[in-house]
Amino acid sequence: MGALYIDADACPVKAEAERVASRHRIRMYVVSNGGLRPSANPLVETVIVPEGPDVADMWIADRCKAGDVVVTADIPLAAKCVAAGARVIRHNGEAFTEANIGQQLAMRDLMADLRAANPLGTAGGGKDFTKSDRSRFLNALEREIRAAARSQQGS
Template identity: 80%
Template sequence: MAIYVDADACPVKPEAEKVATRHRMQMYLVSNGGLRLSQNPLVEAVIVPDGPDVADMWIAERAGPGDVVITGDIPLAAKCVAAGAQVLRHNGEAFTPANIGQQLAMRDLMTDLRAADPFRQGGGKAFSKSDRSRFLDALERAVRAATRR
């Protein structure tokens, strides 16, 4: 059992570390660099080589039943869901077998819309305290569900 964090733009690393510590779970922060190292013996920073999706591939090759993956990357989420892992976005929303197909289709649609209108200004909503709180609650539930497997 482990928690894998797609750490490059993850705003909830400290919260994930708290939950990992509480449950005495190994946590892997996977990135291509630029991470502040934790002194926590349960937290391992994994620095992968630069390249497209290298961190995603590292996580996807290891995650499975009993593990929890934290990512905003939908293709990575799809691979991890298929492998049986519990998968969460940074705001606590779960990727599941029931919703991952729709999430992939929406991602592809949005990619096409952005490509069709290069002047489209976009950006997600700001990450809020309620997102952080929702994430903590969802991660706690996911860890408990993973431990029952």
């Protein structure tokens, strides 16, 4: 099995991901530009990258490969990771795949254009992260880690 990469800035499921990584005994990288308390778990490495736009994303994209799992809500990062062969999920368990990443990027760009065109700036915030989102994430992470391990065994 490869590694588990967490795009940790504003990630609500770091603790859950750590429990799953520990159960499967896989290396987990928690990547951010600071402000995180390091884990005492020897399988978890906290990676603090320099300040700057997308530095944490670039760190993950440069390292992930087939057999790895990435957790992120960042669609451009997800696209790079999918292209590298990694399995990628959002914090709510939704998967980014070769089949849907193009549409996800297009929707992201459309929404950015709509927000930019809104002269009042009254676009609402994101929806709340719920218990069912957390449960979906745990199920999806378990599924993706097992699938990544199977793909490594078949290589």
